[in-house]
Amino acid sequence: MTIHKGRGFACINYPIGMNLGGDPSQALVHSTPDGKFMVALSSIDLGQGMKSVTRQIASETLGVPVEDVYVDTADSDTGPHCMGSFASRGTHRVGNAVIRAAAEARKQMMEAAAEELEVNASDLDTDGAGNIHVKGAPGRSITVAETAIAAQFKQGRTLSGRGIFLVPPSEADPETGDMTPVTCFAHAALVIDLEVDDETGEVEVTEINSAYEVGRALNPKLVEQQLIGGAWMGVSHALYETTEPYYPRRDHGPEDFNTYLQPGPGQITPHHIAVLERPAEDAPFGGKGPGEMCANPVLPAVANAVYNAVGVRCDQLPITPEKVLKGIRANGGARPQGAR
Amino acid sequence: MAKTPVTFTLNDTEAALFVDPGASLVDVLRRGAGDLTPKQGCAQGTCGACTVLIDGVPHLSCLTLAETVQGRRVDTAGGLADGPALHPLQRAFIDGFAAQCGFCTSGMLMAAKALLDHNANPTRDEVIEAISGNLCRCTGYEPIVDAILSAAAQMRGQPALQQGAL
Numbered sequence: 001m002t003i004h005k006g007r008g009f010a011c012i013n014y015p016i017g018m019n020l021g022g023d024p025s026q027a028l029v030h031s032t033p034d035g036k037f038m039v040a041l042s043s044i045d046l047g048q049g050m051k052s053v054t055r056q057i058a059s060e061t062l063g064v065p066v067e068d069v070y071v072d073t074a075d076s077d078t079g080p081h082c083m084g085s086f087a088s089r090g091t092h093r094v095g096n097a098v099i100r101a102a103a104e105a106r107k108q109m110m111e112a113a114a115e116e117l118e119v120n121a122s123d124l125d126t127d128g129a130g131n132i133h134v135k136g137a138p139g140r141s142i143t144v145a146e147t148a149i150a151a152q153f154k155q156g157r158t159l160s161g162r163g164i165f166l167v168p169p170s171e172a173d174p175e176t177g178d179m180t181p182v183t184c185f186a187h188a189a190l191v192i193d194l195e196v197d198d199e200t201g202e203v204e205v206t207e208i209n210s211a212y213e214v215g216r217a218l219n220p221k222l223v224e225q226q227l228i229g230g231a232w233m234g235v236s237h238a239l240y241e242t243t244e245p246y247y248p249r250r251d252h253g254p255e256d257f258n259t260y261l262q263p264g265p266g267q268i269t270p271h272h273i274a275v276l277e278r279p280a281e282d283a284p285f286g287g288k289g290p291g292e293m294c295a296n297p298v299l300p301a302v303a304n305a306v307y308n309a310v311g312v313r314c315d316q317l318p319i320t321p322e323k324v325l326k327g328i329r330a331n332g333g334a335r336p337q338g339a340r
Numbered sequence: 341m342a343k344t345p346v347t348f349t350l351n352d353t354e355a356a357l358f359v360d361p362g363a364s365l366v367d368v369l370r371r372g373a374g375d376l377t378p379k380q381g382c383a384q385g386t387c388g389a390c391t392v393l394i395d396g397v398p399h400l401s402c403l404t405l406a407e408t409v410q411g412r413r414v415d416t417a418g419g420l421a422d423g424p425a426l427h428p429l430q431r432a433f434i435d436g437f438a439a440q441c442g443f444c445t446s447g448m449l450m451a452a453k454a455l456l457d458h459n460a461n462p463t464r465d466e467v468i469e470a471i472s473g474n475l476c477r478c479t480g481y482e483p484i485v486d487a488i489l490s491a492a493a494q495m496r497g498q499p500a501l502q503q504g505a506l
Contacts, residue, residue, distance in 0.1 A: 047440030232479075
Protein backbone atom coordinates (compact mmCIF):
# COMPACT_ATOMS: atom_id res chain seq x y z
CA MET A 1 0.00 0.00 0.00
CA THR A 2 1.31 3.40 -0.91
CA ILE A 3 -0.11 6.87 -0.37
CA HIS A 4 0.50 8.95 -3.49
CA LYS A 5 0.46 12.71 -3.30
CA GLY A 6 -1.03 14.64 -6.19
CA ARG A 7 -1.55 18.24 -7.17
CA GLY A 8 -4.14 19.50 -9.64
CA PHE A 9 -4.93 22.88 -11.08
CA ALA A 10 -7.97 24.42 -12.75
CA CYS A 11 -8.97 27.90 -13.72
CA ILE A 12 -12.25 29.39 -14.77
CA ASN A 13 -13.79 32.36 -16.53
CA TYR A 14 -17.29 32.65 -15.21
CA PRO A 15 -19.94 34.66 -17.09
CA ILE A 16 -22.09 36.74 -14.76
CA GLY A 17 -25.78 36.16 -15.50
CA MET A 18 -27.35 34.62 -18.57
CA ASN A 19 -28.88 35.74 -21.78
CA LEU A 20 -31.91 33.92 -23.11
CA GLY A 21 -34.25 36.60 -24.37
CA GLY A 22 -32.77 39.23 -22.08
CA ASP A 23 -31.88 39.19 -18.39
CA PRO A 24 -33.81 41.76 -16.30
CA SER A 25 -34.36 42.34 -12.60
CA GLN A 26 -36.42 45.00 -10.88
CA ALA A 27 -36.29 46.72 -7.51
CA LEU A 28 -38.64 49.11 -5.75
CA VAL A 29 -37.59 51.40 -2.90
CA HIS A 30 -39.87 53.40 -0.66
CA SER A 31 -39.57 55.18 2.66
CA THR A 32 -41.67 54.68 5.72
CA PRO A 33 -42.94 57.86 7.42
CA ASP A 34 -40.17 57.60 10.02
CA GLY A 35 -37.39 57.75 7.46
CA LYS A 36 -36.52 54.09 7.06
CA PHE A 37 -36.26 52.67 3.58
CA MET A 38 -37.73 49.44 2.29
CA VAL A 39 -36.21 47.67 -0.71
CA ALA A 40 -38.71 45.30 -2.32
CA LEU A 41 -37.27 42.49 -4.41
CA SER A 42 -38.41 39.12 -5.69
CA SER A 43 -34.81 37.95 -5.73
CA ILE A 44 -34.33 35.19 -3.20
CA ASP A 45 -31.54 35.05 -0.66
CA LEU A 46 -30.58 31.37 -0.42
CA GLY A 47 -27.91 32.18 2.13
CA GLN A 48 -25.45 33.67 -0.33
CA GLY A 49 -25.96 37.16 1.11
CA MET A 50 -28.29 38.80 -1.40
CA LYS A 51 -30.14 40.65 1.36
CA SER A 52 -26.94 41.91 2.96
CA VAL A 53 -25.41 43.09 -0.29
CA THR A 54 -28.54 44.79 -1.68
CA ARG A 55 -29.00 46.45 1.71
CA GLN A 56 -25.46 47.81 1.55
CA ILE A 57 -25.98 48.97 -2.03
CA ALA A 58 -29.26 50.74 -1.18
CA SER A 59 -27.72 52.36 1.90
CA GLU A 60 -24.71 53.61 -0.06
CA THR A 61 -26.84 54.98 -2.89
CA LEU A 62 -29.45 56.60 -0.65
CA GLY A 63 -26.80 58.03 1.68
CA VAL A 64 -28.52 56.73 4.80
CA PRO A 65 -27.28 54.35 7.52
CA VAL A 66 -27.40 50.66 6.60
CA GLU A 67 -29.45 50.08 9.79
CA ASP A 68 -32.22 52.20 8.29
CA VAL A 69 -32.59 50.03 5.19
CA TYR A 70 -34.69 46.90 5.09
CA VAL A 71 -34.77 44.40 2.24
CA ASP A 72 -37.97 42.47 1.65
CA THR A 73 -37.64 39.48 -0.65
CA ALA A 74 -40.82 37.91 0.56
CA ASP A 75 -43.09 37.17 -2.33
CA SER A 76 -42.64 36.81 -6.08
CA ASP A 77 -46.43 37.19 -6.47
CA THR A 78 -46.43 40.74 -5.14
CA GLY A 79 -42.82 41.91 -5.50
CA PRO A 80 -41.21 43.46 -8.58
CA HIS A 81 -40.06 40.95 -11.14
CA CYS A 82 -36.72 39.16 -10.94
CA MET A 83 -35.41 36.40 -13.19
CA GLY A 84 -34.09 34.63 -10.11
CA SER A 85 -31.09 33.78 -7.98
CA PHE A 86 -28.99 31.74 -10.38
CA ALA A 87 -26.16 32.09 -12.89
CA SER A 88 -24.22 34.16 -10.34
CA ARG A 89 -26.38 37.11 -11.40
CA GLY A 90 -27.74 38.38 -8.08
CA THR A 91 -25.20 40.99 -7.05
CA HIS A 92 -24.75 42.28 -10.60
CA ARG A 93 -28.29 42.38 -11.97
CA VAL A 94 -30.24 43.02 -8.78
CA GLY A 95 -27.59 45.33 -7.37
CA ASN A 96 -27.81 47.53 -10.46
CA ALA A 97 -31.60 47.61 -10.23
CA VAL A 98 -31.33 48.62 -6.55
CA ILE A 99 -28.91 51.43 -7.42
CA ARG A 100 -31.40 52.86 -9.92
CA ALA A 101 -34.36 52.57 -7.56
CA ALA A 102 -32.41 54.02 -4.64
CA ALA A 103 -31.07 56.88 -6.78
CA GLU A 104 -34.62 57.89 -7.72
CA ALA A 105 -35.72 57.69 -4.07
CA ARG A 106 -32.69 59.75 -3.04
CA LYS A 107 -33.58 62.44 -5.58
CA GLN A 108 -37.05 62.75 -4.08
CA MET A 109 -35.64 62.74 -0.56
CA MET A 110 -33.29 65.59 -1.44
CA GLU A 111 -36.11 67.58 -3.07
CA ALA A 112 -38.29 67.13 0.01
CA ALA A 113 -35.42 68.19 2.26
CA ALA A 114 -34.72 71.18 0.00
CA GLU A 115 -38.31 72.32 0.37
CA GLU A 116 -38.04 72.13 4.15
CA LEU A 117 -34.68 73.93 4.29
CA GLU A 118 -35.72 76.42 1.57
CA VAL A 119 -32.62 75.75 -0.52
CA ASN A 120 -31.88 74.20 -3.88
CA ALA A 121 -31.76 70.37 -3.81
CA SER A 122 -28.46 70.45 -5.70
CA ASP A 123 -26.89 72.29 -2.74
CA LEU A 124 -27.67 69.42 -0.36
CA ASP A 125 -25.71 66.36 0.63
CA THR A 126 -26.16 63.42 3.00
CA ASP A 127 -23.74 62.53 5.79
CA GLY A 128 -24.55 58.83 5.77
CA ALA A 129 -25.56 59.06 9.42
CA GLY A 130 -29.19 60.03 8.89
CA ASN A 131 -28.82 63.77 8.18
CA ILE A 132 -29.17 65.93 5.10
CA HIS A 133 -27.22 69.21 5.17
CA VAL A 134 -26.31 72.18 3.02
CA LYS A 135 -22.95 71.55 1.38
CA GLY A 136 -20.27 73.42 3.30
CA ALA A 137 -22.72 74.28 6.08
CA PRO A 138 -23.33 71.13 8.11
CA GLY A 139 -25.23 73.21 10.69
CA ARG A 140 -28.05 73.80 8.24
CA SER A 141 -29.49 70.34 8.23
CA ILE A 142 -32.56 68.19 8.59
CA THR A 143 -32.73 64.56 9.53
CA VAL A 144 -33.86 61.93 7.08
CA ALA A 145 -36.66 61.07 9.51
CA GLU A 146 -37.88 64.70 9.61
CA THR A 147 -37.67 64.80 5.83
CA ALA A 148 -39.78 61.66 5.50
CA ILE A 149 -42.36 63.00 7.94
CA ALA A 150 -42.57 66.31 6.07
CA ALA A 151 -42.84 64.55 2.71
CA GLN A 152 -45.59 62.29 3.97
CA PHE A 153 -47.69 64.67 6.04
CA LYS A 154 -46.91 68.20 4.74
CA GLN A 155 -45.77 67.93 1.14
CA GLY A 156 -47.81 64.94 0.03
CA ARG A 157 -44.86 63.39 -1.73
CA THR A 158 -43.38 59.91 -1.71
CA LEU A 159 -39.71 59.14 -1.21
CA SER A 160 -39.64 56.21 -3.56
CA GLY A 161 -37.88 54.87 -6.58
CA ARG A 162 -38.21 52.29 -9.32
CA GLY A 163 -35.28 50.45 -10.79
CA ILE A 164 -34.74 47.90 -13.49
CA PHE A 165 -31.52 46.54 -14.91
CA LEU A 166 -31.69 44.68 -18.19
CA VAL A 167 -28.99 42.97 -20.14
CA PRO A 168 -30.80 42.96 -23.48
CA PRO A 169 -31.07 39.84 -25.62
CA SER A 170 -28.10 39.26 -27.88
CA GLU A 171 -28.77 37.39 -31.11
CA ALA A 172 -26.00 35.27 -32.52
CA ASP A 173 -24.67 36.41 -35.90
CA PRO A 174 -25.86 33.69 -38.30
CA GLU A 175 -22.55 33.81 -40.22
CA THR A 176 -20.01 33.95 -37.42
CA GLY A 177 -21.95 32.95 -34.31
CA ASP A 178 -20.66 36.15 -32.74
CA MET A 179 -22.74 37.45 -29.83
CA THR A 180 -22.46 39.23 -26.50
CA PRO A 181 -24.26 36.97 -24.08
CA VAL A 182 -22.84 38.54 -20.94
CA THR A 183 -21.37 41.88 -19.96
CA CYS A 184 -18.66 40.77 -17.56
CA PHE A 185 -16.75 37.72 -16.36
CA ALA A 186 -15.39 36.72 -12.99
CA HIS A 187 -12.25 34.60 -12.80
CA ALA A 188 -10.63 32.06 -10.55
CA ALA A 189 -7.68 29.71 -10.30
CA LEU A 190 -7.56 26.87 -7.84
CA VAL A 191 -4.96 24.31 -6.74
CA ILE A 192 -5.85 21.06 -5.02
CA ASP A 193 -3.41 18.94 -3.04
CA LEU A 194 -4.59 15.46 -2.22
CA GLU A 195 -3.53 11.93 -1.37
CA VAL A 196 -4.61 8.72 -3.07
CA ASP A 197 -4.34 5.35 -1.36
CA ASP A 198 -3.51 2.84 -4.12
CA GLU A 199 -4.81 -0.07 -2.04
CA THR A 200 -8.25 1.32 -1.14
CA GLY A 201 -8.63 3.90 -3.89
CA GLU A 202 -9.60 6.50 -1.33
CA VAL A 203 -8.88 10.13 -2.09
CA GLU A 204 -8.32 12.69 0.65
CA VAL A 205 -8.06 16.37 -0.19
CA THR A 206 -5.37 17.86 2.05
CA GLU A 207 -5.23 21.50 1.00
CA ILE A 208 -6.94 24.00 -1.27
CA ASN A 209 -5.36 27.20 -2.51
CA SER A 210 -7.38 29.56 -4.64
CA ALA A 211 -7.43 33.02 -6.15
CA TYR A 212 -10.76 34.59 -7.03
CA GLU A 213 -11.34 37.77 -8.99
CA VAL A 214 -14.92 38.83 -8.25
CA GLY A 215 -14.88 42.52 -9.01
CA ARG A 216 -15.10 44.56 -5.84
CA ALA A 217 -15.85 42.32 -2.86
CA LEU A 218 -18.86 44.31 -1.61
CA ASN A 219 -18.96 42.30 1.61
CA PRO A 220 -15.54 40.65 2.01
CA LYS A 221 -16.54 38.29 4.81
CA LEU A 222 -19.55 37.03 2.88
CA VAL A 223 -17.38 36.53 -0.20
CA GLU A 224 -14.86 34.54 1.83
CA GLN A 225 -17.59 32.46 3.42
CA GLN A 226 -19.22 31.73 0.09
CA LEU A 227 -15.88 30.66 -1.38
CA ILE A 228 -15.05 28.36 1.55
CA GLY A 229 -18.51 26.78 1.60
CA GLY A 230 -18.62 26.51 -2.18
CA ALA A 231 -15.25 24.77 -2.30
CA TRP A 232 -16.55 22.28 0.26
CA MET A 233 -19.46 21.58 -2.08
CA GLY A 234 -17.04 21.23 -4.99
CA VAL A 235 -15.00 18.61 -3.10
CA SER A 236 -18.23 16.88 -2.18
CA HIS A 237 -19.36 16.75 -5.82
CA ALA A 238 -15.92 15.66 -6.99
CA LEU A 239 -15.48 12.76 -4.58
CA TYR A 240 -18.73 11.80 -2.88
CA GLU A 241 -22.13 12.95 -4.04
CA THR A 242 -24.28 11.08 -6.50
CA THR A 243 -27.80 9.76 -6.65
CA GLU A 244 -26.89 7.16 -9.32
CA PRO A 245 -23.45 5.67 -8.62
CA TYR A 246 -23.96 3.33 -11.61
CA TYR A 247 -25.74 5.84 -13.80
CA PRO A 248 -28.14 5.44 -15.51
CA ARG A 249 -29.05 2.54 -13.23
CA ARG A 250 -30.31 3.37 -9.75
CA ASP A 251 -28.53 0.37 -8.22
CA HIS A 252 -26.85 1.14 -4.89
CA GLY A 253 -28.18 4.68 -5.06
CA PRO A 254 -28.59 6.52 -1.75
CA GLU A 255 -31.99 6.62 -0.12
CA ASP A 256 -31.39 9.14 2.64
CA PHE A 257 -28.71 11.30 4.23
CA ASN A 258 -27.16 8.21 5.83
CA THR A 259 -26.28 6.77 2.44
CA TYR A 260 -25.88 10.03 0.48
CA LEU A 261 -22.21 10.72 0.98
CA GLN A 262 -20.87 14.15 1.87
CA PRO A 263 -17.76 15.26 3.75
CA GLY A 264 -18.54 16.00 7.38
CA PRO A 265 -17.02 18.37 9.94
CA GLY A 266 -14.22 15.84 10.48
CA GLN A 267 -13.07 16.25 6.89
CA ILE A 268 -12.46 19.98 6.82
CA THR A 269 -9.77 20.91 4.32
CA PRO A 270 -7.57 23.96 4.88
CA HIS A 271 -8.43 26.51 2.19
CA HIS A 272 -6.34 29.61 1.57
CA ILE A 273 -8.05 32.24 -0.53
CA ALA A 274 -6.73 35.32 -2.27
CA VAL A 275 -9.54 37.64 -3.36
CA LEU A 276 -8.49 39.96 -6.16
CA GLU A 277 -10.61 43.02 -6.81
CA ARG A 278 -10.88 44.33 -10.33
CA PRO A 279 -14.18 46.26 -10.32
CA ALA A 280 -16.27 45.79 -13.46
CA GLU A 281 -17.47 48.96 -15.18
CA ASP A 282 -21.13 48.00 -15.41
CA ALA A 283 -21.29 46.26 -12.02
CA PRO A 284 -22.83 47.79 -8.87
CA PHE A 285 -19.90 49.50 -7.12
CA GLY A 286 -17.77 47.13 -9.21
CA GLY A 287 -19.06 43.93 -7.61
CA LYS A 288 -19.53 40.97 -9.95
CA GLY A 289 -20.19 38.33 -7.31
CA PRO A 290 -18.73 34.89 -6.65
CA GLY A 291 -21.80 32.66 -7.05
CA GLU A 292 -21.56 29.34 -8.80
CA MET A 293 -17.85 29.46 -9.48
CA CYS A 294 -17.21 28.86 -5.78
CA ALA A 295 -17.65 25.17 -6.52
CA ASN A 296 -16.88 24.83 -10.23
CA PRO A 297 -13.07 24.83 -10.45
CA VAL A 298 -12.74 22.37 -7.57
CA LEU A 299 -14.03 19.44 -9.66
CA PRO A 300 -11.53 19.56 -12.55
CA ALA A 301 -8.72 20.41 -10.12
CA VAL A 302 -9.50 17.28 -8.07
CA ALA A 303 -9.66 15.16 -11.25
CA ASN A 304 -6.30 16.57 -12.37
CA ALA A 305 -4.78 15.94 -8.96
CA VAL A 306 -5.94 12.31 -8.95
CA TYR A 307 -4.32 11.88 -12.37
CA ASN A 308 -1.17 13.54 -11.08
CA ALA A 309 -1.10 11.21 -8.07
CA VAL A 310 -1.76 7.81 -9.63
CA GLY A 311 -2.12 8.35 -13.40
CA VAL A 312 -5.84 7.57 -13.46
CA ARG A 313 -7.93 9.87 -15.62
CA CYS A 314 -11.52 9.84 -14.29
CA ASP A 315 -13.99 11.50 -16.63
CA GLN A 316 -17.09 10.70 -14.60
CA LEU A 317 -18.00 12.14 -11.23
CA PRO A 318 -17.83 11.44 -8.41
CA ILE A 319 -14.32 10.00 -8.38
CA THR A 320 -15.08 7.05 -6.12
CA PRO A 321 -12.52 4.59 -4.70
CA GLU A 322 -13.98 1.99 -7.08
CA LYS A 323 -13.23 4.10 -10.15
CA VAL A 324 -9.73 4.91 -8.91
CA LEU A 325 -8.94 1.23 -8.22
CA LYS A 326 -10.33 0.10 -11.58
CA GLY A 327 -8.17 2.74 -13.27
CA ILE A 328 -5.08 1.68 -11.34
CA ARG A 329 -5.75 -1.96 -12.27
CA ALA A 330 -6.28 -1.09 -15.95
CA ASN A 331 -2.92 0.73 -15.94
CA GLY A 332 -1.21 -2.23 -14.32
CA GLY A 333 -0.52 -0.24 -11.15
CA ALA A 334 -0.30 3.30 -9.89
CA ARG A 335 1.56 5.59 -12.25
CA PRO A 336 2.46 8.75 -10.37
CA GLN A 337 2.91 11.57 -12.86
CA GLY A 338 5.45 13.35 -10.70
CA ALA A 339 5.79 17.01 -9.96
CA ARG A 340 4.71 19.31 -12.75
CA MET B 341 -58.46 9.78 18.13
CA ALA B 342 -58.37 11.39 21.52
CA LYS B 343 -55.66 13.93 22.09
CA THR B 344 -53.30 13.60 25.03
CA PRO B 345 -52.54 16.51 27.37
CA VAL B 346 -48.82 17.06 27.72
CA THR B 347 -47.20 19.55 30.07
CA PHE B 348 -43.50 20.32 30.00
CA THR B 349 -41.06 23.15 30.54
CA LEU B 350 -40.15 24.86 27.29
CA ASN B 351 -37.26 27.30 27.71
CA ASP B 352 -38.22 28.36 31.24
CA THR B 353 -41.96 28.64 30.57
CA GLU B 354 -44.62 26.05 31.23
CA ALA B 355 -46.17 24.57 28.10
CA ALA B 356 -49.48 22.71 28.25
CA LEU B 357 -50.64 21.27 24.95
CA PHE B 358 -53.06 18.69 23.61
CA VAL B 359 -51.17 16.48 21.18
CA ASP B 360 -52.23 13.83 18.71
CA PRO B 361 -51.10 10.31 19.54
CA GLY B 362 -47.87 9.67 17.67
CA ALA B 363 -47.18 13.35 17.00
CA SER B 364 -43.48 14.16 16.82
CA LEU B 365 -41.98 16.66 19.23
CA VAL B 366 -40.74 18.90 16.41
CA ASP B 367 -44.27 19.11 15.05
CA VAL B 368 -45.73 19.97 18.44
CA LEU B 369 -43.02 22.54 19.17
CA ARG B 370 -43.53 24.26 15.83
CA ARG B 371 -47.29 24.03 15.36
CA GLY B 372 -48.48 23.65 18.93
CA ALA B 373 -46.10 25.82 20.92
CA GLY B 374 -45.26 28.17 18.02
CA ASP B 375 -41.50 27.77 18.49
CA LEU B 376 -40.20 27.71 14.93
CA THR B 377 -36.53 27.39 15.85
CA PRO B 378 -36.34 23.58 15.59
CA LYS B 379 -36.32 22.85 11.85
CA GLN B 380 -37.67 19.70 10.30
CA GLY B 381 -35.21 18.65 7.61
CA CYS B 382 -35.23 14.94 6.84
CA ALA B 383 -37.89 13.78 9.37
CA GLN B 384 -35.93 10.56 9.86
CA GLY B 385 -33.14 11.51 12.21
CA THR B 386 -30.28 11.94 9.77
CA CYS B 387 -29.81 15.72 9.40
CA GLY B 388 -29.84 17.10 12.95
CA ALA B 389 -31.75 20.30 12.09
CA CYS B 390 -34.42 19.46 14.69
CA THR B 391 -31.96 18.97 17.57
CA VAL B 392 -33.34 20.10 20.96
CA LEU B 393 -32.23 19.39 24.51
CA ILE B 394 -34.45 17.21 26.69
CA ASP B 395 -33.33 17.49 30.32
CA GLY B 396 -30.05 18.82 28.95
CA VAL B 397 -29.37 15.95 26.55
CA PRO B 398 -29.51 16.50 22.78
CA HIS B 399 -32.36 14.70 21.07
CA LEU B 400 -33.67 14.59 17.51
CA SER B 401 -37.13 16.06 17.99
CA CYS B 402 -38.38 14.55 14.71
CA LEU B 403 -37.87 11.07 16.17
CA THR B 404 -39.17 11.94 19.63
CA LEU B 405 -42.81 11.32 20.44
CA ALA B 406 -44.23 14.49 21.92
CA GLU B 407 -45.97 12.56 24.67
CA THR B 408 -42.61 11.40 26.05
CA VAL B 409 -41.63 14.90 27.22
CA GLN B 410 -44.42 14.96 29.82
CA GLY B 411 -43.00 16.59 32.95
CA ARG B 412 -39.57 17.11 31.38
CA ARG B 413 -37.61 20.14 30.30
CA VAL B 414 -37.16 20.97 26.61
CA ASP B 415 -34.65 23.61 25.47
CA THR B 416 -34.64 24.98 21.94
CA ALA B 417 -32.60 27.62 20.16
CA GLY B 418 -35.57 29.91 20.79
CA GLY B 419 -34.61 30.04 24.46
CA LEU B 420 -30.88 30.72 24.06
CA ALA B 421 -31.04 34.50 24.12
CA ASP B 422 -31.82 36.32 27.35
CA GLY B 423 -34.11 39.01 25.97
CA PRO B 424 -31.97 41.12 23.64
CA ALA B 425 -28.75 39.59 25.04
CA LEU B 426 -27.61 36.83 22.72
CA HIS B 427 -26.07 33.64 24.05
CA PRO B 428 -22.28 33.55 23.48
CA LEU B 429 -22.83 30.77 20.94
CA GLN B 430 -25.25 32.93 18.96
CA ARG B 431 -22.84 35.89 19.14
CA ALA B 432 -19.95 33.70 17.98
CA PHE B 433 -21.97 32.26 15.09
CA ILE B 434 -22.81 35.78 13.91
CA ASP B 435 -19.30 37.17 14.39
CA GLY B 436 -17.73 34.12 12.73
CA PHE B 437 -20.14 34.00 9.76
CA ALA B 438 -21.04 30.45 10.78
CA ALA B 439 -24.37 30.47 8.94
CA GLN B 440 -25.38 31.04 5.37
CA CYS B 441 -28.89 29.78 4.66
CA GLY B 442 -29.38 29.18 8.38
CA PHE B 443 -31.42 26.00 8.17
CA CYS B 444 -28.94 23.92 10.18
CA THR B 445 -28.12 26.71 12.65
CA SER B 446 -30.70 25.96 15.35
CA GLY B 447 -29.63 22.33 15.50
CA MET B 448 -25.93 23.25 15.46
CA LEU B 449 -26.46 25.71 18.32
CA MET B 450 -28.24 23.14 20.47
CA ALA B 451 -25.70 20.39 19.75
CA ALA B 452 -22.97 22.88 20.67
CA LYS B 453 -24.79 23.98 23.82
CA ALA B 454 -25.09 20.38 24.97
CA LEU B 455 -21.32 20.04 24.56
CA LEU B 456 -20.37 23.29 26.30
CA ASP B 457 -22.80 22.69 29.16
CA HIS B 458 -20.74 19.72 30.34
CA ASN B 459 -17.36 20.52 28.77
CA ALA B 460 -16.27 24.13 29.11
CA ASN B 461 -12.95 23.58 27.36
CA PRO B 462 -13.50 21.19 24.47
CA THR B 463 -10.83 20.24 21.97
CA ARG B 464 -11.40 20.79 18.28
CA ASP B 465 -12.01 17.06 17.86
CA GLU B 466 -14.61 17.10 20.62
CA VAL B 467 -16.44 19.94 18.87
CA ILE B 468 -16.36 18.03 15.59
CA GLU B 469 -17.70 14.94 17.35
CA ALA B 470 -20.48 16.97 18.98
CA ILE B 471 -21.79 18.32 15.65
CA SER B 472 -21.11 15.21 13.61
CA GLY B 473 -24.83 14.41 13.55
CA ASN B 474 -25.72 17.80 12.11
CA LEU B 475 -25.53 18.39 8.36
CA CYS B 476 -24.62 21.74 6.80
CA ARG B 477 -24.62 22.32 3.04
CA CYS B 478 -23.39 25.91 2.98
CA THR B 479 -20.48 26.65 5.25
CA GLY B 480 -18.08 23.73 4.86
CA TYR B 481 -18.30 23.35 8.69
CA GLU B 482 -15.06 25.15 9.50
CA PRO B 483 -16.68 28.46 10.55
CA ILE B 484 -19.11 26.52 12.75
CA VAL B 485 -16.32 24.63 14.52
CA ASP B 486 -14.38 27.89 14.93
CA ALA B 487 -17.48 29.68 16.31
CA ILE B 488 -18.13 26.98 18.91
CA LEU B 489 -14.50 27.06 20.06
CA SER B 490 -14.67 30.86 20.19
CA ALA B 491 -17.88 30.80 22.24
CA ALA B 492 -16.33 28.28 24.62
CA ALA B 493 -13.34 30.58 25.11
CA GLN B 494 -15.61 33.54 25.77
CA MET B 495 -17.71 31.58 28.25
CA ARG B 496 -14.52 30.73 30.13
CA GLY B 497 -13.79 34.46 30.32
CA GLN B 498 -11.15 34.46 27.61
CA PRO B 499 -11.26 36.84 24.64
CA ALA B 500 -13.07 35.71 21.52
CA LEU B 501 -10.85 33.85 19.09
CA GLN B 502 -10.31 35.23 15.64
CA GLN B 503 -11.67 33.12 12.82
CA GLY B 504 -8.90 31.11 11.23
CA ALA B 505 -6.59 31.54 14.23
CA LEU B 506 -7.49 28.18 15.70
